[in-house]
Amino acid sequence: MIEQRRGDGSLRHLITLEGLRRDEVEALLQHSQRYVCLAGQRPVRGTALRGIQIATLFTEPSTRTRVSFELAGRRLGADVINLELQLSSRVKGESMLDTIYTLQALHFDVFVIRDAEPGVLAHVAQHVGPHVSVLSAGEAHLAHPTQGLLDALTVRQHKGRVEALRIAIVGDLLHSRVARSAYHVFRLLEAREIRLIAPPGLMPGPDEFAGCARFTTLEEGLEGVDVVMMLRIQKERFSAAALPDGAEYFARYGLTAQRLARAHADAIVMHPQPMNRGVEIASEVADGPQSVIRSQVSNGVAVRMAVLETVAAGRGA
Amino acid sequence: MIEQRRGDGSLRHLITLEGLRRDEVEALLQHSQRYVCLAGQRPVRGTALRGIQIATLFTEPSTRTRVSFELAGRRLGADVINLELQLSSRVKGESMLDTIYTLQALHFDVFVIRDAEPGVLAHVAQHVGPHVSVLSAGEAHLAHPTQGLLDALTVRQHKGRVEALRIAIVGDLLHSRVARSAYHVFRLLEAREIRLIAPPGLMPGPDEFAGCARFTTLEEGLEGVDVVMMLRIQKERFSAAALPDGAEYFARYGLTAQRLARAHADAIVMHPQPMNRGVEIASEVADGPQSVIRSQVSNGVAVRMAVLETVAAGRGA
Amino acid sequence: MIEQRRGDGSLRHLITLEGLRRDEVEALLQHSQRYVCLAGQRPVRGTALRGIQIATLFTEPSTRTRVSFELAGRRLGADVINLELQLSSRVKGESMLDTIYTLQALHFDVFVIRDAEPGVLAHVAQHVGPHVSVLSAGEAHLAHPTQGLLDALTVRQHKGRVEALRIAIVGDLLHSRVARSAYHVFRLLEAREIRLIAPPGLMPGPDEFAGCARFTTLEEGLEGVDVVMMLRIQKERFSAAALPDGAEYFARYGLTAQRLARAHADAIVMHPQPMNRGVEIASEVADGPQSVIRSQVSNGVAVRMAVLETVAAGRGA
Numbered sequence: 001m002i003e004q005r006r007g008d009g010s011l012r013h014l015i016t017l018e019g020l021r022r023d024e025v026e027a028l029l030q031h032s033q034r035y036v037c038l039a040g041q042r043p044v045r046g047t048a049l050r051g052i053q054i055a056t057l058f059t060e061p062s063t064r065t066r067v068s069f070e071l072a073g074r075r076l077g078a079d080v081i082n083l084e085l086q087l088s089s090r091v092k093g094e095s096m097l098d099t100i101y102t103l104q105a106l107h108f109d110v111f112v113i114r115d116a117e118p119g120v121l122a123h124v125a126q127h128v129g130p131h132v133s134v135l136s137a138g139e140a141h142l143a144h145p146t147q148g149l150l151d152a153l154t155v156r157q158h159k160g161r162v163e164a165l166r167i168a169i170v171g172d173l174l175h176s177r178v179a180r181s182a183y184h185v186f187r188l189l190e191a192r193e194i195r196l197i198a199p200p201g202l203m204p205g206p207d208e209f210a211g212c213a214r215f216t217t218l219e220e221g222l223e224g225v226d227v228v229m230m231l232r233i234q235k236e237r238f239s240a241a242a243l244p245d246g247a248e249y250f251a252r253y254g255l256t257a258q259r260l261a262r263a264h265a266d267a268i269v270m271h272p273q274p275m276n277r278g279v280e281i282a283s284e285v286a287d288g289p290q291s292v293i294r295s296q297v298s299n300g301v302a303v304r305m306a307v308l309e310t311v312a313a314g315r316g317a
Numbered sequence: 318m319i320e321q322r323r324g325d326g327s328l329r330h331l332i333t334l335e336g337l338r339r340d341e342v343e344a345l346l347q348h349s350q351r352y353v354c355l356a357g358q359r360p361v362r363g364t365a366l367r368g369i370q371i372a373t374l375f376t377e378p379s380t381r382t383r384v385s386f387e388l389a390g391r392r393l394g395a396d397v398i399n400l401e402l403q404l405s406s407r408v409k410g411e412s413m414l415d416t417i418y419t420l421q422a423l424h425f426d427v428f429v430i431r432d433a434e435p436g437v438l439a440h441v442a443q444h445v446g447p448h449v450s451v452l453s454a455g456e457a458h459l460a461h462p463t464q465g466l467l468d469a470l471t472v473r474q475h476k477g478r479v480e481a482l483r484i485a486i487v488g489d490l491l492h493s494r495v496a497r498s499a500y501h502v503f504r505l506l507e508a509r510e511i512r513l514i515a516p517p518g519l520m521p522g523p524d525e526f527a528g529c530a531r532f533t534t535l536e537e538g539l540e541g542v543d544v545v546m547m548l549r550i551q552k553e554r555f556s557a558a559a560l561p562d563g564a565e566y567f568a569r570y571g572l573t574a575q576r577l578a579r580a581h582a583d584a585i586v587m588h589p590q591p592m593n594r595g596v597e598i599a600s601e602v603a604d605g606p607q608s609v610i611r612s613q614v615s616n617g618v619a620v621r622m623a624v625l626e627t628v629a630a631g632r633g634a
Numbered sequence: 635m636i637e638q639r640r641g642d643g644s645l646r647h648l649i650t651l652e653g654l655r656r657d658e659v660e661a662l663l664q665h666s667q668r669y670v671c672l673a674g675q676r677p678v679r680g681t682a683l684r685g686i687q688i689a690t691l692f693t694e695p696s697t698r699t700r701v702s703f704e705l706a707g708r709r710l711g712a713d714v715i716n717l718e719l720q721l722s723s724r725v726k727g728e729s730m731l732d733t734i735y736t737l738q739a740l741h742f743d744v745f746v747i748r749d750a751e752p753g754v755l756a757h758v759a760q761h762v763g764p765h766v767s768v769l770s771a772g773e774a775h776l777a778h779p780t781q782g783l784l785d786a787l788t789v790r791q792h793k794g795r796v797e798a799l800r801i802a803i804v805g806d807l808l809h810s811r812v813a814r815s816a817y818h819v820f821r822l823l824e825a826r827e828i829r830l831i832a833p834p835g836l837m838p839g840p841d842e843f844a845g846c847a848r849f850t851t852l853e854e855g856l857e858g859v860d861v862v863m864m865l866r867i868q869k870e871r872f873s874a875a876a877l878p879d880g881a882e883y884f885a886r887y888g889l890t891a892q893r894l895a896r897a898h899a900d901a902i903v904m905h906p907q908p909m910n911r912g913v914e915i916a917s918e919v920a921d922g923p924q925s926v927i928r929s930q931v932s933n934g935v936a937v938r939m940a941v942l943e944t945v946a947a948g949r950g951a
Contacts, residue, residue, distance in 0.1 A: 040448035042368055043424045051676055053705070063402050064419055071370070071423060074396055079708055085697050098909055102698060105931035106705060107677045131674035275415055297422035357765035359685055360741045380719050381736060388687070388740060391713055592732060614739035 002122040006130075010314030013134045014307055015121045016143040017184040025188055028306050029153050035075075035302035036157075039294075043071075043301070048309050049078035055103055056082045058114040058137065064273065064297075065137050065147075069112045072304035081108075096120070097127055104129055109315070110308065114138040133311040141175045146307060147272055148181030150299040152189060155227055157299070158268045158292050162189035168221050168263075170197040170255065171231030171280050174204050174240075178272045179231055183209055197221035199241035199253060202233075218253065222262040230255055230271045233280050246279040255281045260290065268292045319439040323447075327631030330451045331624055332438045333460040334501040342505055345623050346470050352392075352619035353474075356611075360388075360618070365626050366395035372420055373399045375431040375454065381590065381614075382454050382464075386429045389621035398425075413437070414444055421446055426632065427625065431455040450628040458492045463624060464589055465498030467616040469506060472544055474616075475585045475609050479506035485538050485580075487514040487572065488548030488597050491521050491557075495589045496548055500526055514538035516558035516570060519550075535570065539579040547572055547588045550597050563596040572598045577607065585609045636756040640764075644948030647768045648941055649755045650777040651818040659822055662940050663787050669709075669936035670791075673928075677705075677935070682943050683712035689737055690716045692748040692771065698907065698931075699771050699781075703746045706938035715742075730754070731761055738763055743949070744942065748772040767945040775809045780941060781906055782815030784933040786823060789861055791933070792902045792926050796823035802855050802897075804831040804889065805865035805914050808838050808874075812906045813865055817843055831855035833875035833887060836867075852887065856896040864889055864905045867914050880913040889915045894924065902926045 004013040004020070011024065035044050054073045056066055066082065073080040085099050103111065111128070113121055114137040125134040138144045152162065159165055167186055173179045173196055186194055196203065197215045215221030222228060233241075233249065243249045260269065269281075269291045277283045286293060321330040321337070328341065352361050371390045373383055383399065390397040402416050420428065428445070430438055431454040442451040455461045469479065476482055484503055490496045490513055503511055513520065514532045532538030539545060550558075550566065560566045577586065586598075586608045594600045603610060638647040638654070645658065669678050688707045690700055700716065707714040719733050737745065745762070747755055748771040759768040772778045786796065793799055801820055807813045807830055820828055830837065831849045849855030856862060867875075867883065877883045894903065903915075903925045911917045920927060 037424070039421065039424075039446055041424075043370075045368060051679060053677075063400055067398060067400065067423060070398065071396075079705075081701060081704065083697055083701065095908065095911070098907065098911075101928050102907060102931050104673065105928045106701060106935060107671070107673075107675075107932070129673050273415065273419060274412065277412075277415075294418055294422045297419050298424070301423060354741070356738065356741075356763055358741075360687075362685060380717055384715060384717065384740060387715065388713075590732065590736060591729065594729075594732075611735055611739045614736050615741070618740060 031306035049076035052078040144177040148185040165226040167227040201240040348623035364394040366393035369395040461494040465502040482543040483510040484544040518557040665940035683710035778811040782819040799860040800827040801861040835874040
């Protein structure tokens with residue numbers, strides 16, 4: 001596993017939440033909370049990143065996450081440039097490194113990278129100069145660490161201490177980086193229970209998600225939970241779920257008000273977006289009183305501000 | 318019709334010029350005039366929009382209008398982010414709203430939207446939070462309000478009071494949002510006469526453009542006018558104009574120096590751009606002494622600065 | 635040839651290095667050196683371009699060069715906007731001018747243009763208003779003046795005075811704007827010798843590159859040189875090189891450690907990037923101790939800062 005800290009112990013990269021200590025995650029969450037603001041409020045701004053150059057490199061499109069990082073950087077005074085360079089080692093390992101060295105020679109301080117291929121981020125992090133930080137904006141099915149942090153922040157805002165909570169993660173767990181980062185952060189914060197609910201064909205193997213109870217129906221899995229974390233399902237997964245289409249998927253695995261009633265009466269409902277309404281979630285639930293989906297989005301910018309400021313602060317100079 | 322004002326009467330959205338009062342339009346034009354600057358002069362800048370976040374969402378490409386809004390926002394200190402999100406309700410009504418709610422949760426204050434589908438802008442405006450403004454950058458064939466304002470500003474700069482003027486709008490009126498917004502603003506400013514000149518197949522029905530005289534030849538329609546507003550024609554309209562191609566269109570409906578001679582000797586010629594030279598307008602006219610086409614472009618930024626500042630000022634906070 | 639200076643002799647456009655005086659190039663290089671900074675250092679920033687609007691118009695994709703100009707402008711406080719407008723006179727001569735006039739009416743001060751067609755840049759420069767500067771970011775096979783300047787700056791940093799040096803330019807000289815701008819700058823700085831090394835099918839005709847010795851093998855051409863400037867080769871050129879593919883090209887014309895050994899022991903190796911490793915250059919050379927390829931990239935931003943500041947300073951107002 002890639003070392004994400006500098007020699008002095010400060011956080012330099014954020015590629016995965018695995019291996020972070022609890023106090024590090026707590027510090028990031030507290031830092032993030034300072035940047036949270038309500039709808040209609042003017043967002044907190046600062047100058048902590050003045051003179052810092054951030055490059056976003058997304059080999060998969062994701063306007064939401066890209067804009068969230070861009071706003072986070074800009075609100076703290078950084079220059080953010082969106083690059084359309086191909087970064088993948090699939091093209092050519094050395095070409096990717098040439099791109100990295102070029103960006104470094106252009107004096108970018110932070111690379112925010114989304115890549116569909118496992119390992120590209122760690123590969124980049126191993127080769128950049130000591131003053132450069134690499135932040136994941138989503139890596140294959142493996143990790144989406146800022147999403148994990150924003151999910152934890154959202155849960156704490158609405159439900160208080162994580163230790164007391166039963167959390168269900170529901171849907172296409174097999175392919176979900178959101179689920180893996182959520183698992184890491186909630187385990188680190190010592191959630192009382194983490195449950196996985198998925199169709200058999202979309203349930204990860206036993207070598208992953210240690211310690212989680214596994215369910216194949218929402219009816220069983222949601223019983224008494226405090227947090228329902230829905231995942232997005234891609235159309236091409238329906239066959240793996242042994243279901244022909246979205247309507248069938250919804251009938252079997254969609255979060256309806258009726259199924260949600262199995263959860264704790266004040267359970268919250270989360271979704272990383274974009275939602276497939278009528279497939280993995282019913283509109284009445286997505287827009288209902290238990291949904292905290294919109295505060296997840298706001299929290300995303302706050303978390304990315306905190307992460308950017310943290311890695312830049314440790315950089316010295 | 319959508320209510321564009323806040324409870325206190327201040328302008329919040331600008332989706333159409335229909336329903337605005339004359340004093341509101343006059344105030345916007347006077348405000349715009351402060352931001353007009355000559356070629357080679359350094360543009361007026363300000364800080365009125367510092368901390369304001371503007372998102373541009375264009376489902377039809379339009380570099381000119383997008384850049385005009387972007388420059389307007391930046392000159393007043395706003396953060397402007399160009400989004401490539403699909404917004405159309407054609408995809409899915411609720412998906413569109415999810416996008417809107419996401420942008421709102423990212424604390425965007427102003428959405429600048431261009432959309433080919435009638436009604437999307439009003440739909441968005443009905444659902445955004447009270448602190449968010451929606452500005453049209455062109456909606457279907459219906460409205461292009463900042464274009465209407467910049468056209469009015471240009472006419473006033475060159476011809477003085479609109480009340481005294483005979484104005485001809487020429488070309489593909491049927492499909493033109495530019496024509497509709499021009500009609501609204503010139504009627505509000507009580508132009509002496511507004512004439513429509515179009516091939517029969519491109520002339521709007523009698524339920525629209527109330528009070529306008531209608532002509533099917535430039536020779537008749539341009540007689541004695543003070544302002545000639547040309548419209549852009551798309552190639553696919555030639556058949557509706559009962560003409561096979563651009564050369565034929567030009568022969569029948571193109572603005573030549575000879576036809577322009579029917580107008581008042583100091584009449585001005587306008588065009589929203591991009592021009593089809595040799596189709597709707599002769600180059601010698603487009604580049605001639607009566608053309609004010611380039612000052613329309615400069616006025617566009619000034620008008621958008623004034624509109625952005627007006628809707629942001631009323632926002633409070 | 636286009637006049638690149640204003641009436642007072644100050645530099646207004648930079649479309650080619652041809653016709654510049656030695657003292658002008660020396661001044662640009664000295665100016666650039668002030669903006670050079672080491673890896674990991676915070677780049678020099680300034681406010682010299684505050685209020686200046688720069689438009690980049692690239693009809694060929696080139697993220698590296700575009701970002702280099704964008705960073706250069708931003709570091710000095712300019713507003714930089716990347717436009718996707720079609721500028722080519724291939725579409726329509728007058729349409730191109732309409733675009734130019736529109737950008738001018740939007741108060742852009744500097745146009746940074748890359749175009750595949752010879753002559754477009756000069757055509758634009760002839761038509762813009764007196765307050766507007768046109769900078770080339772690469773024109774057909776003809777010129778890439780900021781690349782030429784950054785190459786000269788890199789050579790001087792590593793090898794001192796150009797007068798003492800033997801410089802070899804290697805590869806697809808026929809199609810290379812990089813080679814032509816390098817030739818102009820090194821001849822102006824009175825390099826002791828400039829050699830051209832290319833396959834016969836990629837060697838320019840005798841009417842160009844006056845005074846250069848010509849070689850068809852690296853073995854002969856690299857003998858005793860101080861600087862080896864490699865060029866990128868496009869796949870579609872292999873047939874002109876009378877070679878079937880990249881492996882064959884490498885076998886005959888690739889820069890290997892063995893071939894480099896013919897050069898002076900402390901010769902430097904340059905490449906404009908992106909590199910085709912294993913085609914025109916071996917990885918062990920590209921990443922070896924004689925390679926200065928990464929400092930070329932850093933120098934690129936410094937040179938573009940100096941050029942932007944120089945043309946803006948002469949603008950008055």
